[in-house]
Structure formats: structure tokens, C-alpha cells
Amino acid sequence: MIAPHETFGGTYPFRPHFSSAPGFTMHYVDEGAGPVLLCLHGEPTWGYLFRDLVHRFSAGHRVVVPDHMGFGKSETPADRSYLVQDHIDNLEAFVLDLDLHDITLVLHDFGGPVGMGLAARRPERVARVVSVNGPTPFGQPGLGAALAGNADEAPWFRWIARAHRDGRLESVLGELGYHILSTLKLNGFENNQVISDTWIEAYGAAFPTPAEALGAIGWAKGLATGAHVFEEPSGAARAALAGVPALAVWGSADRTLNGGYFLPLFREAFPGGTVAELPGVGHYAFEDAPEAIAGLLAEFLDTTSSAVTVAS
Template sequence: MIAAAETFRGTFPFAPHYSSAPGFRMHYVDEGAGSVLLCLHGEPTWGYLFRDLVRRFSPTHRVVVPDHMGFGKSETPADRTYWLQDHIDNLESLILDLDLDDITLVMHDFGGPVGMGLAARHPDRIARVVSINGPTPFGQPGLAEALEDNGDESPWFRWIAQANQSGTLENVLGELKYNILSTLKLNGFENNQIISETWIEAYGAPFPTPAESRGAIGWAKGFATGAHVFEAPTDAARAKLAEIPALAIWGGADRTLNSAYFLPLFTSAFPDGIVTELPGVGHYSIEDAPDTVGELLSGFLDATTTSPTHRGGGALDE
């Protein structure tokens, strides 16, 4: 894992915090005060992905950015599995440890199903949902078909299936420190102007050895083997969440998660949700178009802010 004090030449200047509640040393950023923005990263990134959002929103919100087990500054234990359900368990432990409420979920990539797993278990703690190229499926009708159809088209998921079948998946992702840029480009990273030595170092730093790459390997292998379990909410939880404000921001040049398959899942879960597609923006839309994403999120938060006695779209708290 990355050293606690590492700032990558001042590009990630946020104080480190740690919780042992999930059963390992889990790192999180915790900046600002007020309504909570809980930012959840995916594969193969970490909290560094949200550095611009932390700077933008910590003056007005409490921005909490965990690193999932095996990523960023969090520990990579050898005796744990790294399936979706494990990450949901870990996140739930952290949120209960910090007693976070009035949460706006801000989710990218596999942070989507992790965050939605938390929402399924604790709908009363969730005030808003923001998907930024982050799938928002529960265990719901259409999910299996969407995953299969997307997997047939996506270069990343095709590679996962082929590499797992040939026995090379662990070897390639075990060297992620050295092929981090090619992995990001494969997934759909478009903004070449942002690439620098520091940027590449920051994204490769969590994976110095095969043993430290268990998180990235586990997420990919879980799809190849069907080990990931998507959380299924109760009917009451599903109904409650369907009424909260929701926003999807989707980079249209995403080569990993095709909007044609995943935005219908978003609108199924959030019938009144707002959908904005960004032409020419890739999978890592927060890197490709940080100003646009920041402005869209700011406008959404302003439009859905209510009095302290109300939550989300204005329904009284229960």
C-alpha cells in the first residue's frame, strides 16, 4: 500500500485517516464538514481519482473518500477474498464506524455496485446517488443480460475472460505498476494532456508487487469466474431509494462500460433520475472532464438541497 504521508508532489495533499473496523487497515480521506459526499473508486484506481472533487467540495461538504481493500493507501491482506460482496462488507463497516448519514453516493466504475450494496442495506442513510460511469445495479432483472452483452463488446472484459482462460490474468495484473497506463487507456482514458510522470506514479503506486495487486486481480477474476454477488435489496429498500434524487454522468467514449447497457439499469432503479452523457469523454470521466463533472455535480447538489427536516427529494425522514 502507499505510505500514509505520500502526497505525490502535492497533488494529493489530504490528511490520511484509517479505520480497523473492516478487519484490516482501511484508508480514507475525510475533508470538510456538512452533508456527506462519499466517493467510491473502482478498478484500477484509488482515492486519487477524486482529488479534484475533494478540493471543489470540501469547503461546503464533508467529503469522505475510502480506498477499497487492496487499493491506494489501504492494506492488502493475504488472507481475504476480494469479491464484490467483500468490498460491500468493508464499506458497511467503515460507514457504521464513522456513523455517516445524509450520504450522497458518488460512484465510479465498480464503486457503483459497492455503493449500491451499501444503499440496499442502509437506505435510510442515503440522501442522493451520483453515478459517474459507475453502474448502479442491484440484483435486478436485466442485470445478467447487461453484463453479458457488455462483456462481449468491451475490450477490458474480453481480455479478462481470455486471460483467465489462458491462465495469464494474475501474471499481467500482478505487474500493474508497470502497465498502469496501458490498462487505463484500454478502459477508455481520453485526456492525454493530463498525463505526467507524477500522474502515472500515483496510479501505479498501489501495485508494486504481485502480492500488493490482489485487489486489482480479485476484481477482474471475480467477473471471469462469476464470484461477485450483487446485493439484492428488499422491496421496501428498493422503493425508498427509487424516490431519492439521482444523477448519472456518463462519458460517451467509455470502452469498458457501454451506456446502452448500464444507463437503463440506472433509470430502472431511479425513474426520476437525471442522465447526462458527455460526448468524447471516456471511462475515467472525472479525469477527462473534471470541470464539467464538477459543475454538473455542483448544480445537482444545489438543486436537491432541502431543509434539515427533509431528505433528498423532500420526503420527510422516517
């Protein structure tokens, strides 16, 4: 894992915090005060993805950014499973440990199903949902077809399936720290202006050895084997969350998660939700279009709460 006080040249200057409630050492950023923005990253990123959002929104919100097990500054235990259902367990324990309420979930990539798992289990704690290129599977009948159709088209998913068949998945992803940039580009990363040695180091530093890459391997292998379990909400939870204010922001240049498959699932789960598509923005939309996302998020929060303060 990344050293606790590593700031990557001051680009991630936030004080580290840790929780042992999930059964391992889970790192999180906790900046500001007020209504909670709980930001959940995916593959193969960590809390660094949300650094701009933390700067902008901690003036009026409590911005909490955990690193999932096996990512960022969190521990990578050798004896744990890294499937979606395990990350949901971890997140639930974390949220209960911090006793977070009135949560606005901010979801990206695998953070989508993990965050929706929390929402299914603890709907009373979720006030809003914001999906940024993050699927919101909620046990819908169309989920299987969406996953299959997307997997047939997306280069990343096709590579996972082929590498698993060939027995190369663990060996290749075990070296993720050395080919992090090509992985990000394959998934759909468009804003080359942000690339620097520091930026590449920040994203690759969590995976220096195969033993430290178990989180990335687990998420990919779960897709290849069909081992991920998406949380099925109760009828009461589904009905409660259907009325929650929700926003989907989707970079339409995403080569890994095609909005044509996943935005219908969002609309089904949140019939009153709002969708904004961003042309030319890729899978890592927080890197490609931070100002556009900040503006949409600020407007959404402003219209669903009494006040929001955003730093310039």
C-alpha cells in the same frame, strides 16, 4: 500499499485517516464539513481519482474518500477475498464506524455495485446517488443480459476472459504497477494532457508487487468466474431508494462500460433520476472532464439541498 503521507508532489495533499472496522487498515480522506459526499472508486484506481472533487466541494461538504481493500493507501491482506460482496461488507463496517448519515454516494466503476450494496443494506443513510460511469446494479432481471452484452463488446472484459482461460490473469495483473498507463488507456482514458511522471506514479504505486495487486486481481477474476454477488435489496429498500434524488453522468467514449447497457439499469432503479451524457469523455471521466462533472454535481446538489459551496 502507498505510504500514508505520500502526496505525489502535492497533488494529493489530504491528511490520511484510517479505520480498522472492516478488519484491515482502511485509509480514507475526510475533508470539510456538512452533508456527506462518499466517493467510491473502482478498478484500478484509488482515492486519487477524486482529488479535484475534494478540492472543489470540501468548502461546503464533508467529502469522504475511502480506498477499497487492496487499493491506494489501504492494506492488502493476503487472507481476504476481493469480491464485490466482500467490499460491500467492508464499506458497511466503515460507514457504521464513522456513523455517516445523509450520504450522497458518488460512484465510479466498481464503486457502483459496492455503493449500491451499501444502499440496499442501509437505505436510511443514503440521501442521494450520483453515478459517474459507475453501474448501479440493483438485482434487476436485466442485469445478467447487460453484463453479458457489455462483456462481449468491451476490450477490457474480453481480455479478462481470455487471460483467465489461458491462465495468465494473475501473472499479468500482478505486474499492474508497470503497465498502469496502458491499462487505463484500454479502459477508456482520453485526456492525455494530465499525464505526467507524477500522475503515472500515483496510479501505479499501489501495485509494486503481485502480493500488492490482489485487489485488482480479485475484481477482474470475479468477473471472469462469475463469483461476484450483487446485493439484492428488500422490497422496502428498493421502494425507498426509488425516490432518492439521483444523477448519472456518463462519458460516452467509455470503452469498458457502455452506457447503452447500464443507463437503463439506472433509470429502472431511479425512475425520477437525471442522465447527462458527455461526448468524447472516457471511462475515467473524473480525469477527462473534471470541470463538467463539477458543474453537473453542483447543480444537482443545489437543486436537491438547501445550499452548496464549491471552490473555484
